[in-house]
Amino acid sequence: MIEIDALTKDYLDLTVVDHVSMRIDDGDIAVIVGTSGSGKTTLLRMINRLIEPTSGSVKIDGKDTRSVPAHLLRREIGYAIQGHGLFPHRTVGQNIATVPVLMGWEKPRIAARVEELLELFQLPADQFRDRLPSELSGGQQQRVGVARALAAEPKLLLMDEPFGALDPIIRAKAQADLVGIQKRFGTTIVLVTHDMEEAIHLGTRIAVMDQGKLLQYATPAEIVVKPATDFVGELLGSGDRAFRLLGLRRIGDFVEPGEASGAPVSAEQTLRDGLEEALWSGRAVLPVVDGAGKPVGRLTLATLQRLGARPQ
Amino acid sequence: MSTVAATGSPRIAVDKLGVLIALIAAVAALMPFAAFRANRIVVGISKGIFEALPLWEAVLVALALVAAILVALLRTPRLWRLFASLAMLAVLFVAIGHSASFLTPEGDRLARVSPGAGFWLAVFAFALLAADSFTRLKLAPWLRIVTLLLVAGAIALLLWSGAWNDLSILREYANRAEAFWREGQTHIALALGSLAAATVVGIPLGVVCHRVDGLRAVVLNVLNALQTIPSIALFGLLIAPLAWVAANVPGASAIGISGIGAAPAMVALFAYSLLPVVANTVVGLEGVPPAATDAARGMGMTNWQRLAKVEFPLAFPVILTGIRIVLVQNIGLATIAALIGGGGFGVFVFQGVGQTAMDLVLLGAVPTVALAFAAAVILDAIVEMVSTGARPA
Amino acid sequence: MKIGLIVRLVVLVLLVAFVVSPASFEWAFLPLTKNNQPAIYTQNTLLSLTLSHLTFVAIATVASTLVAVGLAIVVTRPFGAEFLPLSRSLANIGQTFPPVAVLALCVPILGFGAGPTLVALFLYGLLPIFENALTGLTTLPPSVNEAARGVGMTGRQRLLGVELPLATPVILAGIRLSVVISVATATIGSTVAASTLGEVIIAGLLSNNVAFVLQGGLVVGVMAVLIYDALSALERVLMARTGQRR
Ligand SMILES: Nc1ncnc2c1ncn2[C@@H]1O[C@H](COP(=O)(O)OP(=O)(O)OP(=O)(O)O)[C@@H](O)[C@H]1O
Numbered sequence A: 001m002i003e004i005d006a007l008t009k010d011y012l013d014l015t016v017v018d019h020v021s022m023r024i025d026d027g028d029i030a031v032i033v034g035t036s037g038s039g040k041t042t043l044l045r046m047i048n049r050l051i052e053p054t055s056g057s058v059k060i061d062g063k064d065t066r067s068v069p070a071h072l073l074r075r076e077i078g079y080a081i082q083g084h085g086l087f088p089h090r091t092v093g094q095n096i097a098t099v100p101v102l103m104g105w106e107k108p109r110i111a112a113r114v115e116e117l118l119e120l121f122q123l124p125a126d127q128f129r130d131r132l133p134s135e136l137s138g139g140q141q142q143r144v145g146v147a148r149a150l151a152a153e154p155k156l157l158l159m160d161e162p163f164g165a166l167d168p169i170i171r172a173k174a175q176a177d178l179v180g181i182q183k184r185f186g187t188t189i190v191l192v193t194h195d196m197e198e199a200i201h202l203g204t205r206i207a208v209m210d211q212g213k214l215l216q217y218a219t220p221a222e223i224v225v226k227p228a229t230d231f232v233g234e235l236l237g238s239g240d241r242a243f244r245l246l247g248l249r250r251i252g253d254f255v256e257p258g259e260a261s262g263a264p265v266s267a268e269q270t271l272r273d274g275l276e277e278a279l280w281s282g283r284a285v286l287p288v289v290d291g292a293g294k295p296v297g298r299l300t301l302a303t304l305q306r307l308g309a310r311p312q
Numbered sequence B: 001m002s003t004v005a006a007t008g009s010p011r012i013a014v015d016k017l018g019v020l021i022a023l024i025a026a027v028a029a030l031m032p033f034a035a036f037r038a039n040r041i042v043v044g045i046s047k048g049i050f051e052a053l054p055l056w057e058a059v060l061v062a063l064a065l066v067a068a069i070l071v072a073l074l075r076t077p078r079l080w081r082l083f084a085s086l087a088m089l090a091v092l093f094v095a096i097g098h099s100a101s102f103l104t105p106e107g108d109r110l111a112r113v114s115p116g117a118g119f120w121l122a123v124f125a126f127a128l129l130a131a132d133s134f135t136r137l138k139l140a141p142w143l144r145i146v147t148l149l150l151v152a153g154a155i156a157l158l159l160w161s162g163a164w165n166d167l168s169i170l171r172e173y174a175n176r177a178e179a180f181w182r183e184g185q186t187h188i189a190l191a192l193g194s195l196a197a198a199t200v201v202g203i204p205l206g207v208v209c210h211r212v213d214g215l216r217a218v219v220l221n222v223l224n225a226l227q228t229i230p231s232i233a234l235f236g237l238l239i240a241p242l243a244w245v246a247a248n249v250p251g252a253s254a255i256g257i258s259g260i261g262a263a264p265a266m267v268a269l270f271a272y273s274l275l276p277v278v279a280n281t282v283v284g285l286e287g288v289p290p291a292a293t294d295a296a297r298g299m300g301m302t303n304w305q306r307l308a309k310v311e312f313p314l315a316f317p318v319i320l321t322g323i324r325i326v327l328v329q330n331i332g333l334a335t336i337a338a339l340i341g342g343g344g345f346g347v348f349v350f351q352g353v354g355q356t357a358m359d360l361v362l363l364g365a366v367p368t369v370a371l372a373f374a375a376a377v378i379l380d381a382i383v384e385m386v387s388t389g390a391r392p393a
Numbered sequence C: 001m002k003i004g005l006i007v008r009l010v011v012l013v014l015l016v017a018f019v020v021s022p023a024s025f026e027w028a029f030l031p032l033t034k035n036n037q038p039a040i041y042t043q044n045t046l047l048s049l050t051l052s053h054l055t056f057v058a059i060a061t062v063a064s065t066l067v068a069v070g071l072a073i074v075v076t077r078p079f080g081a082e083f084l085p086l087s088r089s090l091a092n093i094g095q096t097f098p099p100v101a102v103l104a105l106c107v108p109i110l111g112f113g114a115g116p117t118l119v120a121l122f123l124y125g126l127l128p129i130f131e132n133a134l135t136g137l138t139t140l141p142p143s144v145n146e147a148a149r150g151v152g153m154t155g156r157q158r159l160l161g162v163e164l165p166l167a168t169p170v171i172l173a174g175i176r177l178s179v180v181i182s183v184a185t186a187t188i189g190s191t192v193a194a195s196t197l198g199e200v201i202i203a204g205l206l207s208n209n210v211a212f213v214l215q216g217g218l219v220v221g222v223m224a225v226l227i228y229d230a231l232s233a234l235e236r237v238l239m240a241r242t243g244q245r246r
């Protein structure tokens, strides 16, 4: 658990992060969004003390981050940045092994971990381990960057616009990878982005920042439904609120008993996908199947209509 | 980048560089200020500051030194530091002249007084301070040139006033005033002449290299190899072919070409100058944004017009940087011309080395360094002025 | 590439053969002499002069490299940052001092011979290495620096593990310039009685013997070009090995 308390950073007269307090529970993906210059990066970098706060405190599992030397603190926290920051003179394997080596792991353990991570990110070890970063594509470099951040099995991973430089398709893939990894290791993630879509898609909680202040810190559903200020609403855009709301829920949770004809939708898809399918195929009722393809019931347009409306 | 804010400075803040300068200056104060020799050859007698100057003057210099050290030591405004260092340098320069007059017995034309280690060290310390405050002030280019002129003027004034006339270096000068100016002219002619030739040949060569791909690597490699050959070797290597030309080409010796003398020196300096000029022309032209050349083509400019109106003006600052490198380099290299009878300030340097006469070495070295330094400051300033005009960012 | 390598090897072999046994090349220099002048310099053997020339260069370069890189490291650390602007302009000003002047000015302090030559080589060799080391250490990609801090490297680990390895090719380029300047300046060292190949050239200049001038000049020139060439090659290898591209 991370407790951020009245964290503040001043540069001369300028306050770039202004008394921000928030709590991030274990296993959360907390996404910090905001316009450029709102202080997201500064807030994130104060967590691993790449920037020393002017005032306020950060506690990880109840322990003040200032109670350990900064470099030791950072070894316990994964850190991935835009443009990956791989060391150009070290191979992919050596890059990933950086923190385990710093922490003095034994060789076989390091080698095994490197291999595990490379496989996890679909970079076959025998093919990629001994390449230099300059011999990888942008998407591959980015994956190695995240793998390096995860190498020492940190309980907390900080990411600053990790997907900023990727094209939409690779980006969607990288996001899916991240969610998978989070599920697998249970890592707590704090991620900075200026893309609200990404925030809603990835976050279990979203922190909206503007001019150094934390405007709202809530679940995606809450943010969509009840933006705390006009600014948060603006950042969301008013165009597809209903769709966003539907996009946050799983079809499986709203199945009614019964049958329907035509192509089925999966219980794992979001309501948004269900609505899209219903409208596109001109049906008012859709059959729902589970992961194994077994029918589990049906989804009606009426349900979708009810769930997409602004909650009272 | 890094971010740790300086919090709560102590009441009296000490400047790190100031500590270094204060240390050097303190050591300087303990070392001999001037050296006295009964004649040019004998070993000198060191004179501390209180022996080298009349009492009250020595006290004044010492007080000035303490004040200047304090300004350096504490965190003072930059302008203060600049003025303190310049003032201290002025004090030192005037004092060393006085010391020479004070130490030289009336009417003695043989005695020599030269600055001692303490003087040089003190000058070094406060030149450091001046350079530092100057760098941090980040003056506009034209202001830097003005400052250079002011300093040059001040030195000229000191020379003209006769305040330094009893210093050994000026004694040497007095003995060879005529040769000094003659060799000075030769020196400048060598440096500038070879530069002019290199510019006239090098820029077109650079343009051709830029346009003809195959040529670039060859020309640049050859010039690179040339640049690598030590100057004295190159001077020497040119003696044979030029001697042959002088002997076998009718009229060649009539226009002053011979194996020994200014001709090989000029040719060698020219050869050294080519690389920076050609390379920088190529780099400058390559740096022209493709969009600009495309636009020029689109507007229907001919090759020539494109070169003259678009590419060349955009590449000019880089080319000028090449010229700056060449000029500074040639002013230094021209000293070596003396070894093959080419003249220049090197004559005094090598004579001085031959006779173990430090003053004579200085008579050659000081103007060379001063010229090179002035050339560097002026051309740096011009390059900066031109580049801010030509390309934003 | 292949042809280039063969040419270099041939030149190197010729150079070594000439230095070891100059007498067997006498025929090539005889036509340049007049009035029964000797064609080959024999006061000191070419071999001993070459070796001592190279020794000067090697000692001075090692010393300059250690000091220059050390200084560059100091002024790029937080505690030395105050000296950075000054050191930059000093390096700039230092370039305007011609090597001959440095050499000559060392004589009164150190006397004739090896001393002033070594000091002049050392001082003059400092500048290019210092300048390049500064460039190398201050122009690392910001994201790499950030990552190095972010993974929890200490200042020392960053310096040794990231900054220096990445700056090495640039530093090496500075060493290359420095060596070339040193080879040249060592030649002039013989004017202050250091025993270097300049001795042959100067003997030739004094006795008007073109053969001497030519053999001294050739050895020094070819040596300089070969060293320059070898160091450039090493630099390209390092560049590739550290995953950097120019
Ligand atoms: N070292 C510094 N000195 C002074 N101001 C700074 C410094 N670092 C950041 N700032 C300012 O702090 C503000 C917040 O910067 P920060 O990098 O946290 O923004 P951000 O939200 O991450 O923006 P972006 O989306 O563009 O990355 C900006 O206005 C920036 O100019």
Ligand SMILES: [Mg+2]
Binding pocket: A040, A041, A042, A160
């Ligand atoms: Mg940011």
